[in-house]
Amino acid sequence: MFINAIPDASAMEKKEKTLGITVKKENLAEWYPEIVVKAEMADYSPVKGCMIVRPNAYAIWQKIQDYFNPVIKKHGVKNAYFPLFVPESFFHKEAKHAEGFSPEVAWVGNKDEGEERLAVRPTSETIIADSFAKWVRSWRDLPLKINQWANVVRWETNQTRLFLRTREFLWQEGHCVYENEADCEKDVLLILDEYAKLAEDLLAIPSIKGVKTDKEKFAGAKRTYTFESLMPDGRALQMGTSHNLGQGFMEAFGVKFLGKDEKEHVPWYNSWGITTRLIGAAIMTHGDDKGMVMPPRVAPLQAVIVPILFEDSKQKVLDTVRNIKHDLEAHHYDVHLDDREEYSPGWKFNEWELKGVPLRIELGPKDLEKHQCVIVRRDTGKKQFINLANLKDAIKTSLEEMHNDMLAKARKFLESNLAEARTMDDLAARIKQKKMVLVPFCGEAGCEDYIKERTEGAVSRCIPFGKKAEKGAKCVQCGKDATAMAYFAKAY
Amino acid sequence: MFINAIPDASAMEKKEKTLGITVKKENLAEWYPEIVVKAEMADYSPVKGCMIVRPNAYAIWQKIQDYFNPVIKKHGVKNAYFPLFVPESFFHKEAKHAEGFSPEVAWVGNKDEGEERLAVRPTSETIIADSFAKWVRSWRDLPLKINQWANVVRWETNQTRLFLRTREFLWQEGHCVYENEADCEKDVLLILDEYAKLAEDLLAIPSIKGVKTDKEKFAGAKRTYTFESLMPDGRALQMGTSHNLGQGFMEAFGVKFLGKDEKEHVPWYNSWGITTRLIGAAIMTHGDDKGMVMPPRVAPLQAVIVPILFEDSKQKVLDTVRNIKHDLEAHHYDVHLDDREEYSPGWKFNEWELKGVPLRIELGPKDLEKHQCVIVRRDTGKKQFINLANLKDAIKTSLEEMHNDMLAKARKFLESNLAEARTMDDLAARIKQKKMVLVPFCGEAGCEDYIKERTEGAVSRCIPFGKKAEKGAKCVQCGKDATAMAYFAKAY
Secondary structure, eight states: OOSOOOTTHHHHHHHHHHHSOOSOTTSHHHHHHHHHHHTTSEEEOSSTTOEEEOHHHHHHHHHHHHHHHHHHHHTTOEEOBOOSEEEHHHHHHSHHHHHHHGGGOEEEOOOSTTOOOEEEOSOOHHHHHHHHHHHOOBGGGOSEEEEEEEEEEOOOOSOOBTTTBOSEEEEEEEEEEESSHHHHHHHHHHHHHHHHHHHHHTTOOOOEEEEOOGGGSOTTOSEEEEEEEEOTTSOEEEEEEEEEEETHHHHHTTOOEEOTTSSEEOOEEEEEEEETHHHHHHHHHHOBTTBOOOOTTTOSOSEEEEEOOOTTTHHHHHHHHHHHHHHHHHTTOOEEEOOOSSSOHHHHHHHHHHHTOSEEEEEOHHHHHTTEEEEEETTTOOEEEEEGGGHHHHHHHHHHHHHHHHHHHHHHHHHHTEEEOSSHHHHHHHHHTTOEEEEEEOOOHHHHHHHHHHTTSOEEEEEETTOOOOTTOBOTTTOSBOOEEEEEEOBO | OOSOOOTTHHHHHHHHHHHSOOSOTTSHHHHHHHHHHHTTSEEEOSSTTOEEEOHHHHHHHHHHHHHHHHHHHHTTOEEOBOOSEEEHHHHHTSHHHHHHHGGGOEEEOOOSTTOOOEEEOSOOHHHHHHHHHHHOOBGGGOSEEEEEEEEEEOOOOSOOBTTTBOSEEEEEEEEEEESSHHHHHHHHHHHHHHHHHHHHHTTOOOOEEEEOOGGGSOTTOSEEEEEEEEOTTSEEEEEEEEEEEETHHHHHTTOOEEOTTSSEEOOEEEEEEEETHHHHHHHHHHOBTTBOOOOGGGOSOSEEEEEOOOTTTHHHHHHHHHHHHHHHHHTTOOEEEOOOSSSOHHHHHHHHHHHTOSEEEEEOHHHHHTTEEEEEETTTOOEEEEEGGGHHHHHHHHHHHHHHHHHHHHHHHHHHTEEEOSSHHHHHHHHHTTOEEEEEEOOOHHHHHHHHHHTTSOEEEEEETTOOOOTTOBOTTTOSBOOEEEEEEEEO
16 A cells, blocks of 8 residues: 555545646647646736746756857857837838838837837847947958847737747847858858757757748848748648848948948848747647657756655665665756655656656665666656666666657658648648648749638748759649749648 | 058047046946946947847856856746736735836736736736746645746836846846745745855855845835945945745735645745846946956956967967967867957957956967966956966966955955944934945834935945844934944945
């Protein structure tokens, strides 16, 4: 008998039922919000459309920061912080930018008499370009590479979803200016590569890199590059973007520099961002019917220890697991010891599976006799008996294997759900099959609109790198010459 | 001759003049804004009263985060993120809080038809208490310790100063709830200790810890603890605060838990914060007539290398300094090599002194012959010839010594500017002498008001720990029995 006599077993069972996930993942639209809340990743805010990022998810964001800060530092980018408020007039300086963002802006009435309204930043190109006009004088000041980690607000009128589309979210936004187009474009692509690498290396999420069509590019950009992942319901998710902004913002804000040729030039500008949406991508990609599955490299806890406690051996078992915890922590693992006596081991297993802790370490009196423990992988449920002397190495290996297996599984899913089509009927059929579909495309916005209507929602995701339209290929919609191969899918 | 023939020497000299600080530090009110901007710590924003935190200062904030995150993690505090927007009705739930913050709140008109206005958070007690009401059910959920790094907005009508008082600033705010008062109070004091330690260990700023008078405590708090430093002009600076909020917010938001006694209880709540104001404190405490002096442990660069270049030895010198840079970077120092040829070494010395880089490494052809370099400390100007084989050790030692010397110097300043007074005349005289003055005090707000008037601005800073009023001591103002000894000073 477990020592913990549960005072009110029926109440406990009831709680256990509501604690766990009640929906299967195949029903993603209901499963997703339930897992986000029950795995304590996020909670709804009293302000509609905003979210509370709970510690279990914020830890992922912090690890993304810890990973990405040295990456951009290596490329000469320095962190800074620009004001939350942007004067209304700034938006009107770059016409397309204003048009793109105005509907989503939340405004603060300026309390200073006679002053203009202030936007709560939806993005910071305008206020940063204004500073660049003060800071950039000569070619010696270039390149100037700035990044900020910040909150942004976009007053979405579409349905909001925790992490995926909220009225406030967290992001990093890089803003860099250069002497010439080549240097600017080089960094735009370099950052896109770093992003896709981050998604794979940290979150175990593969993606497809490419360029957005004109219709889908950032408001004010010359070109927008994107990396796109595919969620289990066949909808694509834009994971982040890197924009070549050309010279438009610089001209609008009067940013000029004296070149080596002693003439005046306008610098080239790029900006790039990833957001807390990546956490939503990780939840959807890896979660299962039992709850969250944390990618090991961003998991707030790498392991949870659940001792199997009987009255006569309790003290010995607890002493051992405390030593294990202490030892693993000394090796920089974050480990939780769940030594609560009022819950059964089975209850605890469910709770930690729900929260997605990568490894569970079980240890009972029989294990103790054999100087072993059991480690159980969250993603596969695979159990291994490990001699305590080898535990540290086994933990390390298991976490690495788990990361690699999760990435491989996600890559297999992505690759097996890519398709190609040459006709409109075929495209529509493939979209119905929840595929991301590569088609010859003419580049016209009108064709995108028609495709969206005809497929009940598929939109262009990107023109992927390295896939050119064959000679003579015709746009899947209008039949004119295709200028590119483009992926279409329904999207978040 | 230096190889760099300066094309337009007079223009260069003019630039050099305007680049450097034009005001002596003894004129602190003019010196401070000039150094903040010229050392590229911050810049003015197009929105009045807001600031742009430039990389040279943001690096300090990042190092504060990197230091403090493990500290609070050790105490069981987890990072999270709560919404920027707080519904107006939340403020009215705790009467004193509403009264204290309402004048400073910036409001966003909610775009959703018929919804209430939203405050841009001036602080997050109300929106976090609302979540605690959802998350806290039983004693098992306690203590619950949350922290967030965030921006906050307080629409100051007083004069704003970069870092010290701006309408938007960055901070961390801890919010923790407990089963009982003792646990709550214990952490309030523990965090205050950690804060004062951070200020000394990272920023080399000593402070005085104590409790605020009732008049000066946080709106809605039971008790506010503070740590106060003294600036060179004799004005005190509140460095951060830790509040025991009692049970008021918890009652207002209906936070309750089922205790071990199976009865319902109201938890105890504390909150605590430090802000980007600490960067302003570091600038004022350590800067000098030449510019900023970066505390070594938060400096974005620990050293700058200025090679002395002559045509015939240029390549050898550059090869050597590049190796030095590479070697120091491999040992995790951030080092900049200033190999610009269009500026003279003297110009570069001025520029890096202005920016406050702790150590300058000079190396010319004669040094190269002797296999040595010169290192120069920013705070003292002291030069040392160092054999290149010993450079790493010398850098390490110099940075440590510099930190210790800066802290000792600041402590000496603080201690030699503390005074005591027993009469109103003496207090006023001491305040005129720019002292922070300890006086017997009755605790009445009315006496504080009178003291402020009589001393042309001195306000109570804190009732310091460990200094009780002597038996029979009388309030310096009203002559009634003193309940405490309190520090008064003019303040930022």
